[in-house]
Amino acid sequence: NAGVTQTPKFRVLKTGQSMTLLCAQDMNHEYMYWYRQDPGMGLRLIHYSVGEGTTAKGEVPDGYNVSRLKKQNFLLGLESAAPSQTSVYFCASSYVPVNEKLFFGSGTQLSVL
Amino acid sequence: DAKTTQPNSMESNEEEPVHLPCNHSTISGTDYIHWYRQLPSQGPEYVIHGLTSNVNNRMASLAIAEDRKSSTLILHRATLRDAAVYYCILRTGSSNTGKLIFGQGTTLQVKP
Numbered sequence: 001n002a003g004v005t006q007t008p009k010f011r012v013l014k015t016g017q018s019m020t021l022l023c024a025q026d027m028n029h030e031y032m033y034w035y036r037q038d039p040g041m042g043l044r045l046i047h048y049s050v051g052e053g054t055t056a057k058g059e060v061p062d063g064y065n066v067s068r069l070k071k072q073n074f075l076l077g078l079e080s081a082a083p084s085q086t087s088v089y090f091c092a093s094s095y096v097p098v099n100e101k102l103f104f105g106s107g108t109q110l111s112v113l
Numbered sequence: 114d115a116k117t118t119q120p121n122s123m124e125s126n127e128e129e130p131v132h133l134p135c136n137h138s139t140i141s142g143t144d145y146i147h148w149y150r151q152l153p154s155q156g157p158e159y160v161i162h163g164l165t166s167n168v169n170n171r172m173a174s175l176a177i178a179e180d181r182k183s184s185t186l187i188l189h190r191a192t193l194r195d196a197a198v199y200y201c202i203l204r205t206g207s208s209n210t211g212k213l214i215f216g217q218g219t220t221l222q223v224k225p
Contacts, residue, residue, distance in 0.1 A: 042217040043157070045215070051211070092213075098205060099162065099164070101159040104156035107155075
């Protein structure tokens with residue numbers, strides 16, 4: 001099993017450009033999450049999804065959009081990138097029961113110039 | 114959302130036990146306590162979780178207070194590879210919206 005796969009691993013954007021980060025999981029998990037992590041800080045929740053076709057806002061959703069058209073994929077979009085969105089982005093997934101653990105991807109390093 | 118509070122940083126010597134505390138005074142009866150750690154330049158990984166009883170696995174032990182308002186992650190013999198950020202989070206059982214807030218975590222330094 002590949003687990004949770006994030007693509008791309010690195011990306012450099014210019015201010016105003018758009019891009020989509022892909023998170024794919026092969027464990028048939030219902031829940032999927034997008035977090036960002038800035039230097040010296042913890043993980044902050046951007047958006048999450050509790051199932052195919054559903055999304056919800058997290059702590060810092062502004063400037064991002066998400067879609068979950070297929071159960072295994074959770075896409076994070078930046079429509080007009082800003083330097084403040086320079087960060088490391090992590091995707092995670094899990095089964096519904098709260099005694100189930102989270103699985104994380106290896107992260108995407110995004111720089112917006 | 115039930116929140117957790119952890120110290121920003123802790124230090125330990127190699128091969129000594131480490132006790133990482135977490136306060137969760139607003140925990141509800143069906144909330145599970147989860148611990149994750151994040152090694153440098155990696156994604157977080159699962160360490161351990163529990164509900165009421167103390168738990169042990171090959172990585173660590175989890176001691177949960179009787180009133181469940183606090184817990185402690187115990188690394189029995191710290192190694193240099195245990196230097197990481199440790200996160201304590203609650204997975205809410207009563208009204209499970211799926212939302213998961215992590216917070217800052219505790220940065221553990223291990224000295225040789």
